[in-house]
Amino acid sequence: MTDAMTESTCKAADCDKTVRAKGYCDRHYRSWRKGKMGKPRHPSCNEAGCGKAPLRRGLCADHYAKHYSKAPAADVAPAS
Ligand SMILES: [Zn+2]
């Protein structure tokens, strides 16, 4: 599915480094190898037990709002 020939960025939600393997940069690839990144092809919220798609910083909208409690839990418009 992933085009390995195309240079792209790390699929970790808070990372934009160049991909090394499995869609992750070197650092996140190592984390993934240790089982810290979960399934490579379906990223989900970093909060334990939460399977929602991450919105920002690896967290879903709900957990992002809880952790960074500035924004409401609804849609968070990209600020910049
Ligand atoms: Zn990364």
Ligand SMILES: [Zn+2]
């Ligand atoms: Zn969550």
